[in-house]
Amino acid sequence: MGYCNYPKSAIVIVVCPLNALIECHMKELRQQGISCTCLSGDDADQDGALAGKYAFVFANPEALILHEKWRKMLQWPIYQSNLFGIVTDEAHVIPKWYVSTTLILNSLFFKFTRGYDSKEKQQAFRACFGRLGELRSLAADKTPVMALTATATRETRQQIINGLNLKDNLHLIVASPNRSNIYLYVAKVNKNLSEMFGWLVEKLIVEKQACPRTLVYCKTTKECGQLFSFFKMELKENAYVSSDHKSDNMLIGIVVFATNALGMGINFKDIAYVIHYGPPRNIEDFVQEIGRAGRDGRKAVSALFYQGKHLRKCEKAVKRYAPVCETF
Numbered sequence: 001m002g003y004c005n006y007p008k009s010a011i012v013i014v015v016c017p018l019n020a021l022i023e024c025h026m027k028e029l030r031q032q033g034i035s036c037t038c039l040s041g042d043d044a045d046q047d048g049a050l051a052g053k054y055a056f057v058f059a060n061p062e063a064l065i066l067h068e069k070w071r072k073m074l075q076w077p078i079y080q081s082n083l084f085g086i087v088t089d090e091a092h093v094i095p096k097w098y099v100s101t102t103l104i105l106n107s108l109f110f111k112f113t114r115g116y117d118s119k120e121k122q123q124a125f126r127a128c129f130g131r132l133g134e135l136r137s138l139a140a141d142k143t144p145v146m147a148l149t150a151t152a153t154r155e156t157r158q159q160i161i162n163g164l165n166l167k168d169n170l171h172l173i174v175a176s177p178n179r180s181n182i183y184l185y186v187a188k189v190n191k192n193l194s195e196m197f198g199w200l201v202e203k204l205i206v207e208k209q210a211c212p213r214t215l216v217y218c219k220t221t222k223e224c225g226q227l228f229s230f231f232k233m234e235l236k237e238n239a240y241v242s243s244d245h246k247s248d249n250m251l252i253g254i255v256v257f258a259t260n261a262l263g264m265g266i267n268f269k270d271i272a273y274v275i276h277y278g279p280p281r282n283i284e285d286f287v288q289e290i291g292r293a294g295r296d297g298r299k300a301v302s303a304l305f306y307q308g309k310h311l312r313k314c315e316k317a318v319k320r321y322a323p324v325c326e327t328f
Contacts, residue, residue, distance in 0.1 A: 010084035052078035061128035074138040091147035095159035133165030151284040212272030224257040278310030283317040
């Protein structure tokens, strides 16, 4: 790891892309009696973080890269002597969310030679993910750096290595994301929602609150709203667990409709069914969504329902998983 001796008061900095992930990780650590804090939000103890009080310090990339206060923190004596590692969680987002130095230099070149067109004006969704390698220069020499993800193709792995400036002597640990308790099902469907989801409506009516928890992924928020309205209309009075028709009494809450924003790292342990109403564009996001099922070890189902239009902007690997009959 680069250390001869374990620091007496070891500190690990964890870089997370989402606040929801930070909250989830901190909750689990505290349940194990491990001290932790974050650099922003309601749960933050900034003074405690600066004093090296916590074993785990969580932050988003923007905090560590853009705020001089936290950059200097890494250079303080307590962090120079006790920082045991920098961990990037959900590292597969690094190549997706940043603009590389090469692209930035190219943009500057275009600006001074012929101006920007509309495409060149586009900026990275979260450019600081492309600057996480800077943390190595701020931390003590030989501070270990770790990148964690459950889904990374060979190409993505190399982009992560480059983006974090990982060295040639890195240790690459690769394991299959396959989970034998998840049954995969694929069906090409028409626009009839009753044919697709009638079985789930019936389960809700018959089993009520005992119905297995289900997560339905949609490609757009508009589709989320359409499916919610469909279920509410089909269930009628059965949409509620009591005569009090309040939103928090809705039986439909057992079924969650979401976009892929809910697909990364969230640890719901009792999801029995994951239904993809159209697949994500790339295989990594698809595996992330599948991975929400059966996290308690029980048998679970991941079902893909798709129409031809759902595959138009998908990568080849996704199209191979869900064969297309039509030619676009």
